[in-house]
Amino acid sequence: MKEVFRRRRSAEVEAVPAVSEDQSATPARTSGPWDAEDGYPEAERVDLGGLRLPIGPGFEVQLSLAGDHIDGALVFVNESALQVHAFAAPKRSGVWDEIRAELSREVEAVGGTVEEREGPFGVELAAKVPTQDQGPQPARYIGIDGPRWFLRAVISGRAAIDDEAAETLENVVRDIVVVRGDEPMAPKDAIHLRLPAEARQAMEEQDQKPKLNPFAPRGPEITETR
Template sequence: MFRRRRREQPEQAVEREPAAPTRESGPWDADEAHPETERIDLGGLRLPHNPDFDVRLASVGDQHVGVVVLYEESSLQLQALAAPRSSGLWDEVKTKILNQAKHLEEREGPFGTELAGEMQVEGNSRPARYLGIDGPRWFLLAVISGKAATDDAVAEPFIDFIKDVVVVRGDEPMAREEPIPLRRPNEQPNEPGEQRPGLNPFKRGPEISEIR
């Protein structure tokens, strides 16, 4: 069971009014003004708390490389990557996905251009939507699969979830497309320079670790 991140209390007697968000919704960068609500703190990602969702860390070995959110008959996979300061990654990642998955087509979605169609998982076909969001020095890839990939009403809770995600890029140097490190709540961050493998959205998950 995830523990929710409590709103930080100021140490000084005089509270400063938080800056108002300049956008209606996220995903948010940790350094921009965003709604201060209770979130699950996973280091590189802070996730909104939804008691109906089963939130898990996706791991390769002992490295946490993404998040899987399960809800009814659908799933949402999230991965945050480091991106260049000068440009986003979605156009490049989208091309790579289209080269590997032949049954997807572009369409407009809540975050701009997305890919929708079928993904192959161990020889089986499954409806999927790929949503890419470029942020300041980060890129967030969201993959919705199952019933929510074809039913907008079922997908709405997932979309609302993505809109309230906070990405914590940090200031340390990172290679292009390197996964932004995640951790269990209250776990110490990874040591600098530690190798972190990537998450392949076309294969059935790496090992899934549930936080109790």
């Protein structure tokens, strides 16, 4: 069952000042995705707890569930999709090399093809993944190692093969803020997300109001998929 609501106001996110060199041994990031401790540029973002996700006109956002926890977000726009998940990672080493090898094996195990190539975020995977209804579909697997976190992004649909369409979703990845938190987590454990307070309130109100007109003009939306 899907619960859909329309955002009525911009997400408010306060920028965090950059960490000085004497506060952290980690070099300052010069581009996103950003760590919550970075001095990242302000943008319209929806606060999902572990992620602050940038949004734009025509975007639809779905949150994916793993058991009782929200573990990822999907952004749909113009026949393209972006799926993002954030994970804990070791403090002094990244995990993208290891995860990239695992993803390659998984795609090949289901009859797909995959190759490494250089992308805007470093080495990524260009894959064709089998589907039941439409045959092999292109996908790009992107990984970014951050300070004690790892962000995995998958671009599919038209943006997987069209550079102009891909730019919109690549800019979403560049503007994501990851909120790792200080709690102990094992490497590769998912950083859990949460519904924004506005979303919870809207869903509660929706149960007491007439259904939205499905043919009305639609702005940025969030959908929870169960």
